[in-house]
Amino acid sequence: MHTHKPARRHFLKLSTRLATLGLTGLGLGPGRSWFVADAEAATVVSDYKALVAVYLFGGNDCNNVIVPVDTARYTKYQQIRAGLTLQAGNLLPQIGDAAGNPYALHSSLVEVNALYGIGKAAFVLNTGQLEQPLTRTQYQSGVLAPSNLFSHSDQTLQAQTATSNQTIGGWGGRLLDAFSGNDTLAAVSVSSPAPFLQSGGGAPNVIPPGASLNLSGMNISPSSAAAARRAAVNAMLALDNGHPLRTAANDAFADGLQLADTLNNVGTVSNLATVFPGSGLGTQLREVMKLIRLRSQLGPGRQVFFCSMGGFDTHTNQVGNHNALLTELSQAMGAFYLASVETGLSNQVTTFTQSEFGRTLQPNGTGTDHAWGSHQIVVGGAVRGGIYGQMPDFTLGGLDDANDRGVWIPKISTSQFGATLGKWFGASPGELAVAFPNLGLFTTSDVGFML
Amino acid sequence: MNAPEIPPCFDARPLGRRRTRHRWTLAVLAAAVQFSYVSPAAAQATDATTAVHFLEQASFGPTALEVATVQAIGPPAWVQDQLTVPESPIPDGLDGTAVRAQVYLNMANGPDQLRQRAIFALSQTIVISANKVGGGPELTHWMRLLSRNAFGNFRTLLQDVSLSPTMGKYLDNVFNRRATSTTSPNENYARELLQLFSIGTWQLNNDGTQKVDGVGNPIPSYSQTTIAHFARALTGWTYAPLPGASHGNSNPENFLANLVPTSSASRHDTTAKTLLSGVITPAGLTAAGDLQWVLDNIFNHPNVPPFIATRLIRSLVTSNPSPEYVARVSAAFINNGAGVRGDLSAVFSAILLDPEALSPTAALHGRLKDPVLHVIGLGRALNAQIGDPGSFQNVFTNLSQRVLTPATVFSFYQPTAKIASNPSLFGPEFQLYPPALAVQRANFIYGILTNQYGSAFSVDMTPFRVVAGNPTALVDKVSATLMMGRMSPQLRQVILDATNAVPASDPNQRALGAVYLAAISSEYSVYTGGFTAGGVIPTDLQGPTGLYVAQVVGNIAMLRWNPPLLGPRPDGYILEGGLSAGQTMVAVPTGNQAPFFTVAAPNGSFYVRMRAYRGGAQSLPSNEVRLHINAALRPGAPTNVQGAIKGSALFLAWRNSYTGGTPDYLMLDVTGPATVSVPLPLSESWSLPGAPDGTWTFRLRAVNAAGASSQSGSVSVTAPSTTCALPRVPMNFTVNTGGNVVSLSWDTPSGGTPAAYYMLNVSGAFNGAFPITARNFASPAPPGTYNFSIRAVNACGVGPVTAYQTVTIP
Structure with a gap:
């Protein structure tokens, strides 16, 4: 069983469609003829594109990523943020949205600011998990909200799956389902294993930056002995005594061997002039760029990547920690964009941030607590630079606040955010509806930040 | 040690009566034990397959000696024995790297294997990470806490965790203060205490399945409001003042003592808070007082037994336990057999001695080994010399499992994760086994077998090399060493073929290849209890x-x-x-x-x-x-009646029964200082804010038109509660001077709840307060006038202060 094996992926896709029709509960499983027809319907692409998710574990304090600096809003921001206020010295020079409203970025976001200046970066304001459009009144009266709000694990899962239904995989994996010809490099995490990449085809690959993926102990002499040992490994991977956990362990191992073979067969890439920072994210994005170059030279196809940074759960000592985190983020995203320009792939690669939630506008002392809607950054040659969505009203207990600490009720759902990227990726409206099951509940499926 | 030292038989004496000096005779003289006495356990000799499988669950991997021991005395006696083995120590003075190395070495080499496995399981449930609290003192405090409490009571564990300076720093409760005009209390610890360490997000039945509401939806365990109230209740703590330093609101880091209330009581939110199960704390409690309410409230929540049982079963035995198995372990958590809730030694015993663990019959029984279990278990089977892991810890980092260093408070993997390629099954450890890491793990094992890690992990391949001239003998040797002779015929043939392809003139390569292939096979990496699944997984539909x-x-x-x-x-x-x-x-x-x-x-x-x-x-x-x-039948009696007094408030809970006619209402029969029967609506709980003093006994009857049920079982409570009382004032407080030396001494309070430690207050020429466990103190002092007083402290808080004693040093 190989990762993203088309048969499994399309089986899943069909199941999802049936589920949306409420049919699976009636025992009407997919018939074989449906299955085949559906497999043939997968989109065949004629170009290469990649989506790169940068996941900020812990809940990024979006309130100090981009700040409205008109007097009215900045005054309210300052009053509530108290000791965590970004003063003039901690903000970069003003930028404006399409309507001319002034904003300024955190002073650590130097590279992102520069990308915004050339129209290659977008900010998507107050986006997050929603089951359906929701007002404060509706939320407080118990209208359907995401389950287990404010919990890291649940919201991480929901941010990555765009649904509270765990069984249908992540939205990155589901977007790949729309396309045929996916291989072992189609869904890769260079960080931890990510639900974002999962779909029915099995575990996505995890490739630690710089790791050797060739199985040790296979090069012995004589060559007949080496061949026999490798044959033994392959034979062992078929032995599971009917035990499903052993089957799963064997599958993982077999996929790992095939991944090594794939990487060995696609050749090598030359060194880039672009220097990546040596930080954790810099190292991950350097590995992603290598895999993008290896894969893109094979011809048309789609790849989805998952990178991550930890440490955004800034309950205490937020000021210094957040400075360092945003510096690492900005430098790595900047270098990655430059490398994509250097390789001529900038219009085919889009990078975006995700995080399980934003943080309370009101501090708890030297830090902030778990909140909900957050602002995300999108970078790439195909990005329509700008500021999208609506900055929340900075009023504790106000219309945008889920409770009374500045917990923003998202105005743009993760599904809309993902579908905007998915449309650029080449998914049809029907395929987007499968990838994002509750997309139809929102007024638009395209937020507009992609060309 | 002479033969007569061996106990004549292994009986089921209570723990307290076991003589620990016999302990090591088991490990050292396992073979002798087999011959020197006959016990009831030995009479039902355990077969090797069961012993091996049991040790895969109860230790960091079977060794030949431990297998022989289990075969001789049986798993129950082995568990009893292990419960009393002295803890492997974490020595004083280690830095953070050295503590992590010591923890790993204790896992690999400690004689207290069950405790080490229990610590590993608990450390993945109640989590800190060296990524944030990586210093020697932080990690030492934490590991000693887990080790000390591994077989203790879960209530004590929760309290120690809540007062731990390491946890206080990791989840930010150490300086958590009540709301100010611009800030709210820090919710980090409150949330994870509930979500990860005790009850989880959904209400559970005792068998671990989710409760559902009337329309079939799962029911949340708490809301954001609950979290905010717990966060408020947990305000007002700081590090203990360093010896000799003054006590303030933001004391410097101190990992040698538990957190203490801030010097200013106003850092604590003293308003009433609504906790779980509708419990409301009285206003005006101290930080220490509120903590007791919080911990009692959580500890008695019905989710704790199934939540903790499921976590620990998954960690030790199987990724997919049956609900019945979870329910049996939950029952051991609720009552250890002596009426005690939360006894972890009973919980671990129930987990390991359950039929589903010892003689699994389910085709999906078992779990994938974690990287640490896989690698250490291999070393133990090969009788490797496992030394200071030093730099090769980074390999564990690459495999996503360096001890004590998980990426997040969710530990190394989500305990509720399903297998991506088979989402009908739980397989949390598969999160650490994606394709590339499966190969990386194999490569790590190859490095070990080729002795690339020097003294950190030294394997002697000689026993395999010397039989490598005979491939059959070699594969038999591998099977005997790694799988206690249980290698399947299919795997055996695969390894034989590969061995035969290597020339007989290269015994090193033959030996290496045979051990390597076996060690990376799923027959070794997944433990399945020796259960032969072929043909046994039912293909036909099974009944509910x-x-x-x-x-x-x-x-x-x-x-x-x-x-x-x-x-x-x-x-x-x-x-x-x-x-x-x-x-x-x-x-x-x-x-x-x-x-x-x-x-x-x-x-x-x-x-x-x-x-x-x-x-x-x-x-x-x-x-x-x-x-x-609507049958003209009397209802069945309510069951599972439980009660508690918190302060002066009384709380009762029970289960209604539908085994007879449907109850219309309930009758609460009260006896004690007064006898009365109170009609109650059809509910499953009842509380009374101010219970009159005395010991009260409660029984319930369910009533409908056909009459009343028999009485339920009874529960008795005594008001006011004595479970949390402040200590009384210390006795005989005396202060003397001799030259420039001040000597203080005092006696324990007379009666009342014992003191855990004392708080010494000084004012005058020097101002400060610091905790002290001894009952005397002497120190040179600079000239000046000093006022001393002393207070006793226990888990409920700080007791009344003695009169001041004033001395002057000329």
Whole structure:
């Protein structure tokens, strides 16, 4: 069983469609003829594109990523943020949205600011998990909200799956389902294993930056002995005594061997002039760029990547920690964009941030607590630079606040955010509806930040 | 050690009576034990397969010696013995890297293998990470805490964790203060205490399945408001003042003592808070007082037994326990057999000695080994010399499992994760086994077998090399060493073929190849209990189990059951009912896969059962239960009556029964200082804010038109509660001077709750307060006048202060 094996992926896709029709509960499983027809319907692409998710574990304090600096809003921001206020010295020079409203970025976001200046970066304001459009009144009266709000694990899962239904995989994996010809490099995490990449085809690959993926102990002499040992490994991977956990362990191992073979067969890439920072994210994005170059030279196809940074759960000592985190983020995203320009792939690669939630506008002392809607950054040659969505009203207990600490009720759902990227990726409206099951509940499926 | 030192038999004496000096005779003289005495356990000699499988669950991997021991004395005696083995120490003075190395070495080499495995499981449930609290003192405090409490009481563990400076720093509760005009209390610890360390996000049944509301949706355990209230209750703590330093609100880091209340009581939020289960704390409690309410409230929440049971079972035994197994371990958590809730030694015993652990029959029993278990277990089987891991810890980092260093408070993997390629099954450890890491793990093992890590992990391949001239003998040796002779014929043939392809002139390569292939096979990396699954996984539809009537209102009844654990997943279920046992007058399909069904039934008394269906196939029926609808029958008595006094408030909870007629209301029969019967509406809990003093006994009866049920079991409580009382004032406080030396001494308080430690206050020429466990103190002092007082402190808080004693040093 190989990762993203088309048969499994399309089986899943069909199941999802049936589920949306409420049919699976009636025992009407997919018939074989449906299955085949559906497999043939997968989109065949004629170009290469990649989506790169940068996941900020812990809940990024979006309130100090981009700040409205008109007097009215900045005054309210300052009053509530108290000791965590970004003063003039901690903000970069003003930028404006399409309507001319002034904003300024955190002073650590130097590279992102520069990308915004050339129209290659977008900010998507107050986006997050929603089951359906929701007002404060509706939320407080118990209208359907995401389950287990404010919990890291649940919201991480929901941010990555765009649904509270765990069984249908992540939205990155589901977007790949729309396309045929996916291989072992189609869904890769260079960080931890990510639900974002999962779909029915099995575990996505995890490739630690710089790791050797060739199985040790296979090069012995004589060559007949080496061949026999490798044959033994392959034979062992078929032995599971009917035990499903052993089957799963064997599958993982077999996929790992095939991944090594794939990487060995696609050749090598030359060194880039672009220097990546040596930080954790810099190292991950350097590995992603290598895999993008290896894969893109094979011809048309789609790849989805998952990178991550930890440490955004800034309950205490937020000021210094957040400075360092945003510096690492900005430098790595900047270098990655430059490398994509250097390789001529900038219009085919889009990078975006995700995080399980934003943080309370009101501090708890030297830090902030778990909140909900957050602002995300999108970078790439195909990005329509700008500021999208609506900055929340900075009023504790106000219309945008889920409770009374500045917990923003998202105005743009993760599904809309993902579908905007998915449309650029080449998914049809029907395929987007499968990838994002509750997309139809929102007024638009395209937020507009992609060309 | 001479033979007569060996105890004549292994009996089931209580722990306290066991003599620990016999302990090591087991490990050292395991072989002698086999011959030198006959005990009831030895009489039912344990077979090698069971012993090996048991040790895979109860230790960091079987060794030949431990297998022989378990075979001789049996798993129950082995567990009893291990419960009293002295803890492997974490020595004083280690830096953070050295503590992590020591923890790993204790896992690999410690004689207290069960405790080490328990610590590993607990450390993945109640989590800190060296990524944030990586210093030697932080990690030392934490590991000693887990080790000390591994077989203790979960309530004590929760308290030690909540007062731990390491946890206080990791989840930010150390300087958590009440709301100010611009800030709210820090919610980090409050949330994880509930979500990860004790009850989880969804209400659970005792068997670990989710409770559902009337329309079948799972029920949250708490809301954001609950979290905010817990955060408020947990305000007002700081590090203990360093010896000699003054006590303030933001003391510097101190990992040698538990957190203490801030010097200013106003850092604590003293308003009333609404906790779980509707419990409301009285206003005006101290930080220490509120903490006791918080911990009691959590500890007594019905989710704790199944939540903790499920976590620990997954960590030790199997990724997919049956609900019945979880329920049995939950029961041991609720009552250790001596009426004690939360006894972890009983919980671990129940987990490891359960039939589902010892003689698994389920085709999906087992779990993938974690990287640490896989690698250390291999070393133990090979009798490797496992030394300071030093730099090769980074390999564990690459495998996503360096000890004490998980990426997040969720530990190394989500304990509820399913297998991506087979989402019908739980397989949390598979999160650490994606394709590239499966190969990386194999490469790590190859490095070990080729001795690339020097003294950190030294394997002697000689025993394999010397038999490598005979491939059959070599493979038999590998099977005997790694799998206690249980290697399957298929794997054996595969390894034989590979061995035969290597020339006989290269015994090194033959030996290496044979051990390597076995060590990376799924037969070794997944432990399955030796269960031969071939042909046993049912392919036909299995029936549901555990059917019961959950509620009846008028003519509407709700039924619940467990879905079949094995075999194909049903499309739905069919409710069958009739007027006599086994009779089917009606058959109603539920139409979906949910394991509950609400049905409108006519008046009468019925026999009902459920079958699963899939396509056109139907399973055998579940158990059959009686369903009484508006029947002229008296109700069954309520069950599971529990009660508690918190301060002056009384709380009762119970379960209603639908085994008879549907109850209309309840009668609470009270005896004690007064005797009274109180009618209650049909609920499952009751509370009284101010219970009169005295010992009260409560029983419940359920009532309907046909009459009242028999009385339920009783519960007795005494008000006011004595479970949390401040210590009294220390006695005989005296202060003397000799030259420039001040000497203080005092005696324990007379009666009352014992003091855990004392708080010494000084004012005058020097101002400060610091904790002290001894009852005397002497120190040179600079000239000046000093006022000393002393207070006793226990878990409830700080007791009354002694009179000041004033001395002057000239």
